[in-house]
Amino acid sequence: MTDEPRSPAAEIWRQLRRHKPAMVSLVVFLVIAAACLAAPVIAPYPFDAINLTGIRQAPSLHHLMGTDDLGRDLFTRVLYGGRISILIGILSAVLGTGLGTLVGALAGYYGGRIDSLLMRVTDVAYAIPALPLLIVLASYTQAGVGSMAVIIGLLSWMGTARVVRGEVLSLRSAVFVEAARALGASSGRIIGRHILPNAVGPIVVGATLAVGNAIIVESSLSFLGLGVQPPIPTWGNLLQDATSTMATNPWLTIFPGLAILVVVLAVNFLGDGLQDALDPTGRST
Amino acid sequence: MTAYIGRRLLQMIPLMFGISLVLFALIQAAPGGPEGALLQGGRMVDARMLDAYRHRLGVDKPVPEQYVRWLGAALSGHLGVSYSSSQPVSKMILERLPATLELMGVSFLLAALAAIALGIFSAVKQYSAFDFLGTGFSFLGIAMPVFWFALILQMVFGVWLKWLPISGTHTVGATSFSDHMEHLVLPAAVLSLRYIAGWSRYLRSSLLGVLRADYVRTARAKGLPERVVVGVHAVRNALIPVVSVMALNLADLFSGAVITETVFAWPGIGRMFVQAMLARDYPLLMGILLLGSVMVLIFNLVADVVYAALDPRIRYD
Numbered sequence: 001m002t003d004e005p006r007s008p009a010a011e012i013w014r015q016l017r018r019h020k021p022a023m024v025s026l027v028v029f030l031v032i033a034a035a036c037l038a039a040p041v042i043a044p045y046p047f048d049a050i051n052l053t054g055i056r057q058a059p060s061l062h063h064l065m066g067t068d069d070l071g072r073d074l075f076t077r078v079l080y081g082g083r084i085s086i087l088i089g090i091l092s093a094v095l096g097t098g099l100g101t102l103v104g105a106l107a108g109y110y111g112g113r114i115d116s117l118l119m120r121v122t123d124v125a126y127a128i129p130a131l132p133l134l135i136v137l138a139s140y141t142q143a144g145v146g147s148m149a150v151i152i153g154l155l156s157w158m159g160t161a162r163v164v165r166g167e168v169l170s171l172r173s174a175v176f177v178e179a180a181r182a183l184g185a186s187s188g189r190i191i192g193r194h195i196l197p198n199a200v201g202p203i204v205v206g207a208t209l210a211v212g213n214a215i216i217v218e219s220s221l222s223f224l225g226l227g228v229q230p231p232i233p234t235w236g237n238l239l240q241d242a243t244s245t246m247a248t249n250p251w252l253t254i255f256p257g258l259a260i261l262v263v264v265l266a267v268n269f270l271g272d273g274l275q276d277a278l279d280p281t282g283r284s285t
Numbered sequence: 286m287t288a289y290i291g292r293r294l295l296q297m298i299p300l301m302f303g304i305s306l307v308l309f310a311l312i313q314a315a316p317g318g319p320e321g322a323l324l325q326g327g328r329m330v331d332a333r334m335l336d337a338y339r340h341r342l343g344v345d346k347p348v349p350e351q352y353v354r355w356l357g358a359a360l361s362g363h364l365g366v367s368y369s370s371s372q373p374v375s376k377m378i379l380e381r382l383p384a385t386l387e388l389m390g391v392s393f394l395l396a397a398l399a400a401i402a403l404g405i406f407s408a409v410k411q412y413s414a415f416d417f418l419g420t421g422f423s424f425l426g427i428a429m430p431v432f433w434f435a436l437i438l439q440m441v442f443g444v445w446l447k448w449l450p451i452s453g454t455h456t457v458g459a460t461s462f463s464d465h466m467e468h469l470v471l472p473a474a475v476l477s478l479r480y481i482a483g484w485s486r487y488l489r490s491s492l493l494g495v496l497r498a499d500y501v502r503t504a505r506a507k508g509l510p511e512r513v514v515v516g517v518h519a520v521r522n523a524l525i526p527v528v529s530v531m532a533l534n535l536a537d538l539f540s541g542a543v544i545t546e547t548v549f550a551w552p553g554i555g556r557m558f559v560q561a562m563l564a565r566d567y568p569l570l571m572g573i574l575l576l577g578s579v580m581v582l583i584f585n586l587v588a589d590v591v592y593a594a595l596d597p598r599i600r601y602d
Contacts, residue, residue: 124303127585129577131540132558133311136570139562140316216430220544223432224559239433246436247444257433264428 015277022273025266032263036082043076048231056249066251068241074252078259081233086263088149088218088234093210095153100160101203105191107161108168119165122158130155134217138226148221148228152214160206167199201278208271212264219260235260290590297582304578305359308571309352315567359575365568369561374572378554382576384454385553388472388546389538396477396484397531401524403481404488408523409515411493419485426482431541435475435548442471452550472549476541480534487530492523525595532588536581 016022035042050070057067065074107118134155141147171177172195180194196203215235221227222236230237235256242252339345346354358365364374407419443451450456455465495501496519504518505511539555546555554573561569 120299120303123300124307127300127304127578127581128307128574129536129540129581131543132570132574132577135543135559135562136311136574139565140314212428216428219430220432223430224544224547224562226562239436243436246440250440253433253436253440257430257437260430260433261425261428264430265424268424268428 012274012277016273019273019276021269022277025269025273029263029266029270032082032259032266033086036079036086039076039079039083043073043079045073045076047076047080047233048072049076056245058249059251065255066249068249068252069245074238074255077233077238078235078256081235081238081256082259082263084145084228084232084234085215085218085236085260088145088152088228089211089215089263089267091145091149092151092153092156092214092218093207095149096156096210096214097160097203097207099153100157100206101164101196103157104161104164104166105168105196108165109172109187109191109195111169111172115165118161122161125155126158131217131220134221135224135226138221143221143226143228145228145232148218149214152217156210156213156217160203160210163202163206164196164199167202168195171195171198201275205271205275205278208267208274212267212271215260215264215267286590286593289593290586293586293589297586300582301579304575305356306352308574308578309355311574312355312567312571313348315565364572364575367561367566367569369564369566369569374568377557377569378572378576381552381554381557384551385539385542385546385555388469388476388551388553389535389542391469392473392476393480393531393535393538395473396480399477399481400484400527401488401520403485404492404527405515405520407485407489408492408496416489419489423482423486426478429478431475431479431544432548434478435471435545438471438475439548454552472545472551475548476538476545479541480531480538483534484527484531488523488527491526492519495519495523498522525592528595529588529592532584532591535584535587539577539580 039047050072051067052070055067055069059066065078067073068077103118103122107115134151137151137155138148141151168191177190177194180190185194218227218234219236219239222234223240225240227236228234230241238256239253242249242256246253336345355365362375364378366372367374367377370377403419403422407416410416439451442449449470450468451471452468454468456468496515498519501514501519504514509518542553543555543558545551546553547559550556554576558570558573560566561573
């Protein structure tokens with residue numbers, strides 16, 4: 001019998017390992033992310049190597065995903081694009097989740113006026129259609145990787161804020177919080193050390209799903225010509241370049257989209273698995 | 286119920302105020318200010334002309350005064366004049382709105398019908414091959430970027446198979462209804478995909494919960510045929526949370542319409558929004574954003590009211 005108490009992280013990992021789609025997704029995501037990260041080493045060509053004698057070649061052994069209008073190797077560009085797309089996805093998810101956690105924790109813990117003010121702000125942010133607002137903000141900025149991540153992150157905190165507020169609200173009067181308060185712990189310490197660790201489940205799941213969502217949003221903005229500016233390739237940029245030659249060179253449209261699809265799918269399955277692993281009560285169906 | 290709706294309408298006022306503040310701040314933050322659009326064309330503009338232009342727009346007044354004037358005008362339906370076409374923004378929006386409402390409405394109906402059918406079959410035949418495929422399809426539908434799905438459909442059905450037109454609302458010169466419907470197929474399929482995926486999953490899990498309820502066991506014990514047990518007793522109850530999610534998602538549908546309309550050159554306000562953005566036509570952008578926000582608030586209200594109307598256990602008084 002192995003009845004030794006396990007640390008929460010070990011227990012979650014044990015649960016997650018039993019979730020096959022999540023484990024497969026984790027491996028797929030890590031392989032793709034590692035390949036993109038190692039792009040300068042493993043990519044067969046420089047990302048901006050123009051070869052005018054070999055333009056618009058269909059996929060072959062020399063060019064796994066074919067070449068574009070300037071003879072650039074698409075496989076190389078998809079690898080480099082992944083660096084930007086995945087980076088923006090992770091950065092904005094971290095930013096949005098952090099902001100949402102902060103707002104939700106303050107609103108839930110202090111209640112009263114602070115709560116109503118913060119929740120009305122959340123309602124307002126929810127009510128303005130997200131994508132059109134993103135389009136306006138992106139058109140204001142000289143879109144680089146940082147500004148892109150900030151814009152997407154700043155507009156994706158509301159869901160987390162509501163969930164965290166609910167969790168904090170229900171934990172605020174728990175006995176262990178009373179105990180911490182009686183021992184003289186400061187509000188910041190109570191929130192950070194006693195309450196939030198108990199709400200970590202929905203926060204982590206939300207953050208995971210936010211990565212996939214941010215990758216889709218970034219590619220949509222790039223597709224509309226508002227994303228990170230060329231010559232840096234992102235998956236959205238590659239797709240935008242491809243639209244004009246869609247009929248004759250379909251591979252230019254298919255592969256970058258597949259890259260987005262596979263990564264977002266993997267992240268979502270991982271989120272699904274985490275949800276099951278972090279939820280000790282219900283087996284969600 | 287009337288009192289409840291009235292109270293919810295009152296609660297919308299501070300929200301609208303907050304939204305108007307955000308939108309006004311967005312206008313103020315526009316790079317180059319309102320006169321930026323005038324300068325953007327690279328035309329030679331001297332300082333006197335610029336001052337006159339700023340005066341005509343009213344942007345030489347203090348910011349709070351500008352806000353009050355803007356709000357007052359917006360409340361009476363005047364959303365300003367478009368920089369690019371010099372037409373009233375409200376008129377331009379009203380011209381394009383029917384196309385967007387048509388696309389959103391058809392997509393919504395399509396998504397609701399498909400999701401309900403898919404959700405019921407998946408739940409009734411839980412863990413079957415159909416259920417498995419449905420789950421896979423849902424994950425795909427949620428992970429697929431809308432614009433990429435649109436491009437793939439254009440490629441397959443428009444370019445390779447040549448079955449369907451890939452842009453616009455009708456063939457030049459053609460006026461028939463069937464021609465219009467052919468143009469609607471792909472955009473509606475693209476816009477509804479995500480919601481078919483999401484709602485069917487939601488209905489499936491809601492129905493699986495309901496099928497274990499006591500009243501369903503009672504219905505079975507009475508000897509009712511399974512068709513009636515599922516169709517009448519279970520599905521009606523399982524639909525309650527799903528319907529309110531559907532109404533809430535109507536708001537997202539507007540964001541989806543922006544991309545779908547752009548890819549398929551569908552002449553609605555979504556496409557006009559992207560065009561306005563490219564032309565830095567800020568009054569038009571803000572007008573559409575304002576309309577979109579009002580639509581979101583109304584759909585949220587509809588979601589709550591539908592929920593209350595469907596579920597007799599919920600009383601709002």
